[in-house]
Amino acid sequence: MRRRCRTAWCCLCLGLLVWLTGCGEREAPVERAAKEGILLMDIGTEPKTLDPQLATGQPAHRVITALFEGLVIPHPQRDGVVLPGVADTWEHNEDASVWTFHIRENARWSDGRSVTASDFVRSYHRMLTPELGADFATMLYRLENAEAYHRGEIDDFREVGVRALDAHTLQLRLIGPTPYFLTMLNHYAWYPVPVQLIESEGGLTDRSGDWLQPGTIVSNGPFVMEEWKPNSRIRVRKNPNYWDHAAVALEGIDFMPIEDSNTAVRMFDGGELHIASTVPSAVFEQRVAQDDPHLRMGQQLGTYYYLLNVNQPPLDDVRVRQALSLAIDRGVIVEQVTRGGERPAHRFVPDGFRDYDYQGPVHFDPERARALLAEAGYPQGQGFPPLTLTYNTLEGHQRIGEAITHMWQEQLGIRVELQNMEWKTFLERKDQGDFQIGRSGWIADYYDPLTFLEIMISESGNNDSGWENADYDAWIAQAMREGDMAQRNQEMGEAESILMEDMPLIPIYFYSRRWLQDERVQGWHHKMLDNHPYQFVSLRTSD
Amino acid sequence: MGRYLLKRLLQAVVVWWATITIAFVMLKLTPGDPFSTERALSPQVLAQLEAHYGLDQPAWVQYLRYFEGLFHGDFGPSYTSTRSVNEILGQTLPVSLELGAWALLVALAIGLGAGTAAALKHNRWPDYTVMSFAMLGICLPTFVLGPIFQLLFGVQWRLLPVSGWFAADHRILPAITLGLVYGAIIARVTRGGMLEVLSQDFLKTARAKGLPPMEILLRHTLRGGLLPTVSYLGPAIAGIVSGSFVIETIFQIPGLGRQFVQAALNRDLTLVLGTVTVYATLITLANLLVDLAVAWLDPRVRSHHA
Numbered sequence: 001m002r003r004r005c006r007t008a009w010c011c012l013c014l015g016l017l018v019w020l021t022g023c024g025e026r027e028a029p030v031e032r033a034a035k036e037g038i039l040l041m042d043i044g045t046e047p048k049t050l051d052p053q054l055a056t057g058q059p060a061h062r063v064i065t066a067l068f069e070g071l072v073i074p075h076p077q078r079d080g081v082v083l084p085g086v087a088d089t090w091e092h093n094e095d096a097s098v099w100t101f102h103i104r105e106n107a108r109w110s111d112g113r114s115v116t117a118s119d120f121v122r123s124y125h126r127m128l129t130p131e132l133g134a135d136f137a138t139m140l141y142r143l144e145n146a147e148a149y150h151r152g153e154i155d156d157f158r159e160v161g162v163r164a165l166d167a168h169t170l171q172l173r174l175i176g177p178t179p180y181f182l183t184m185l186n187h188y189a190w191y192p193v194p195v196q197l198i199e200s201e202g203g204l205t206d207r208s209g210d211w212l213q214p215g216t217i218v219s220n221g222p223f224v225m226e227e228w229k230p231n232s233r234i235r236v237r238k239n240p241n242y243w244d245h246a247a248v249a250l251e252g253i254d255f256m257p258i259e260d261s262n263t264a265v266r267m268f269d270g271g272e273l274h275i276a277s278t279v280p281s282a283v284f285e286q287r288v289a290q291d292d293p294h295l296r297m298g299q300q301l302g303t304y305y306y307l308l309n310v311n312q313p314p315l316d317d318v319r320v321r322q323a324l325s326l327a328i329d330r331g332v333i334v335e336q337v338t339r340g341g342e343r344p345a346h347r348f349v350p351d352g353f354r355d356y357d358y359q360g361p362v363h364f365d366p367e368r369a370r371a372l373l374a375e376a377g378y379p380q381g382q383g384f385p386p387l388t389l390t391y392n393t394l395e396g397h398q399r400i401g402e403a404i405t406h407m408w409q410e411q412l413g414i415r416v417e418l419q420n421m422e423w424k425t426f427l428e429r430k431d432q433g434d435f436q437i438g439r440s441g442w443i444a445d446y447y448d449p450l451t452f453l454e455i456m457i458s459e460s461g462n463n464d465s466g467w468e469n470a471d472y473d474a475w476i477a478q479a480m481r482e483g484d485m486a487q488r489n490q491e492m493g494e495a496e497s498i499l500m501e502d503m504p505l506i507p508i509y510f511y512s513r514r515w516l517q518d519e520r521v522q523g524w525h526h527k528m529l530d531n532h533p534y535q536f537v538s539l540r541t542s543d
Numbered sequence: 544m545g546r547y548l549l550k551r552l553l554q555a556v557v558v559w560w561a562t563i564t565i566a567f568v569m570l571k572l573t574p575g576d577p578f579s580t581e582r583a584l585s586p587q588v589l590a591q592l593e594a595h596y597g598l599d600q601p602a603w604v605q606y607l608r609y610f611e612g613l614f615h616g617d618f619g620p621s622y623t624s625t626r627s628v629n630e631i632l633g634q635t636l637p638v639s640l641e642l643g644a645w646a647l648l649v650a651l652a653i654g655l656g657a658g659t660a661a662a663l664k665h666n667r668w669p670d671y672t673v674m675s676f677a678m679l680g681i682c683l684p685t686f687v688l689g690p691i692f693q694l695l696f697g698v699q700w701r702l703l704p705v706s707g708w709f710a711a712d713h714r715i716l717p718a719i720t721l722g723l724v725y726g727a728i729i730a731r732v733t734r735g736g737m738l739e740v741l742s743q744d745f746l747k748t749a750r751a752k753g754l755p756p757m758e759i760l761l762r763h764t765l766r767g768g769l770l771p772t773v774s775y776l777g778p779a780i781a782g783i784v785s786g787s788f789v790i791e792t793i794f795q796i797p798g799l800g801r802q803f804v805q806a807a808l809n810r811d812l813t814l815v816l817g818t819v820t821v822y823a824t825l826i827t828l829a830n831l832l833v834d835l836a837v838a839w840l841d842p843r844v845r846s847h848h849a
Binding site: 028029048049051054056130131132133134135137138150151152207208209212229230231232233256257258259260262263266267269270271272422423424425427428429431440441442460461462 | 575585592595620626634690693697709809810
């Protein structure tokens with residue numbers, strides 16, 4: 001009995017050893033996939049939908065740009081520059097308020113059908129149908145009468161500024177001059193969707209997305225969907241019907257929704273990902289110290305800021321708001337707290353928009369801060385009512401909050417309590433104006449400063465500060481209809497200086513983008529909006 | 544026995560109804576709505592969405608409608624996904640059950656083996672070693688153990704995939720991570736149960752009769768010694784199946800645990816209720832099976848029920 005036992009143990013150990021050594025030689029998935037031309041990348045969380053008209057958020061964006069293509073595509077390297085997509089040429093009238101796009105003859109859906117101008121008309125019709133409940137329908141408000149149609153004020157879609165002049169000519173009439181219109185078109189809200197298919201698979205306003213299933217879905221981008229395993233993998237393969245399929249180097253992409261960015265980093269280290277799309281700041285520091293050749297970094301078009309409720313005393317006093325901002329040493333925040341390559345904010349609109357690059361007025365000046373606070377009636381912080389800074393529960397937000405409240409205490413002698421809240425509860429409180437100082441962040445939807453400035457106009461649903469300024473609204477309205485780019489930048493600058501003077505929000509830092517990239521990946525460049533046209537990406541094998 | 548089963552079944556129905564109702568009320572009282580994001584929705588879009596999902600109706604109407612659907616086996620649409628709750632449950636439950644089954648297998652193999660060995664070598668070095676490791680296993684949380692395993696087996700030695708749920712080798716690390724904690728507890732419980740039985744008179748008799756040690760162990764000791772372990776399996780199964788959220792997140796497994804937590808955070812009422820119902824069923828079922836097993840093992844319990 002005992003001997004038999006020992007023999008069994010020996011066999012087991014031997015077997016384990018053979019298996020271990022055998023496994024040791026196994027090829028890393030990144031190498032195997034590179035040979036097959038398959039890019040392995042993580043996309044963050046599982047997208048709730050891949051319907052370009054219902055999707056929101058970066059994870060969905062990463063997949064949708066592989067499956068669908070708009071009139072233009074983003075440049076692989078340069079932000080705010082577009083290349084021809086479904087449209088090969090276009091022109092606009094003198095003030096850039098009427099645009100005509102010529103759709104290439106060989107643009108096709110993955111089922112072989114031609115992509116026509118009327119596909120766009122019907123897609124925009126669906127997007128603007130109120131019953132669909134599309135989050136980004138407001139993106140299309142640039143079109144004449146689109147807003148009225150979406151609000152149900154007019155019933156005839158023919159009044160909306162989109163028309164197929166013939167099968168391959170699309171005309172878009174806008175509410176005003178829009179010289180930056182092409183960069184807006186990079187947003188997936190403007191992509192065409194296979195309306196015919198959607199109609200047969202549940203109807204135009206059906207949100208269940210049956211048409212998105214592999215085998216059913218029809219798309220017009222460089223790739224087609226092969227497999228969608230929720231929370232596991234979305235697999236796309238080269239689309240043979242894509243007009244430029246010969247130029248597409250990759251055979252396919254495996255998108256993996258990985259919620260935990262630490263797991264994504266470990267998968268990258270284990271040779272299971274070519275791209276790990278985010279690097280937590282703790283890991284980032286360590287990789288910088290190790291001089292990791294895979295680490296990539298660049299700026300992102302996003303701002304981290306504190307929103308002030310101007311209806312709550314003492315925040316109704318502009319001097320108090322200014323004092324709070326002047327007492328923050330943003331250099332310390334980015335160098336000692338966030339430590340992930342962020343840059344101190346000097347205004348609300350982040351750096352990076354071409355021709356909108358003036359130095360903002362936000363800075364650190366404790367002397368001036370104290371003087372302003374004394375002027376407001378609180379010398380050395382005496383008699384200053386207790387304030388609360390609310391943030392959604394996350395360690396990073398807490399550390400920043402602790403640092404900043406400490407600075408306020410130190411420089412101004414005022415106490416601000418920290419309060420954390422679960423995300424959805426936090427959103428509801430902010431929306432109802434039930435807060436004093438609220439943590440906030442904003443990321444650009446398209447390449448234009450307006451994507452930031454428009455959220456602070458009086459009627460914006462995102463302006464929870466209670467701040468309203470008629471001059472600000474007027475400058476923004478003017479900038480929205482300005483045909484001359486230089487003039488427009490100046491108008492937006494005027495608006496922003498009002499915003500920074502009144503200070504309903506305190507900008508803290510501009511976000512950075514950090515990711516890990518395998519050396520086999522070619523043609524993947526830093527993009528501030530993180531929009532990468534996959535047709536320019538290729539994989540090099542090690543031999 | 545039949546009456547006993549019927550009674551338990553009725554109990555289960557009450558448990559189902561109560562858990563669904565409590566979850567429903569709690570979620571309705573929680574601030575926040577499923578559609579809110581950092582980017583505010585326009586009021587008309589929000590109104591459309593609420594009408595689409597019937598959320599514009601009073602809460603009691605929603606409650607009744609939910610039960611109406613439930614009677615037809617329809618868990619309703621998920622508010623935050625394009626898939627229906629039935630679809631989501633259908634895709635994620637088998638994954639969680641499979642993970643749970645592997646983890647339970649690991650837990651039983653480790654726990655029973657180590658616990659029995661420790662009891663047989665009571666107060667000698669195997670006992671101390673096993674119990675020290677068991678203590679360590681109980682104390683180490685899975686969110687520490689998981690990443691350590693990933694780093695060692697996935698990154699350092701590249702023997703096993705770091706995460707995912709595709710091939711057979713993807714099952715190994717998560718099953719071991721999840722199983723170890725329960726294995727440690729089972730080892731302690733088994734050791735206790737065995738020690739109690741080992742000191743009983745009938746075993747002394749068996750030994751005195753000169754029966755071979757293996758036969759004593761298998762036929763006489765284990766039957767009584769395993770009773771506490773079997774009773775513990777009920778809560779263990781419930782814990783393994785419903786508590787896999789952390790493991791599923793670390794190892795990127797498309798299971799039910801993640802859906803459950805995400806749904807609550809997203810205020811996805813129908814998905815929360817769907818997962819709660821499934822969990823309530825599983826836990827009730829596990830407890831019933833364990834009770835039956837205990838009755839089979841222990842004549843005293845059996846006669847009580849009969």
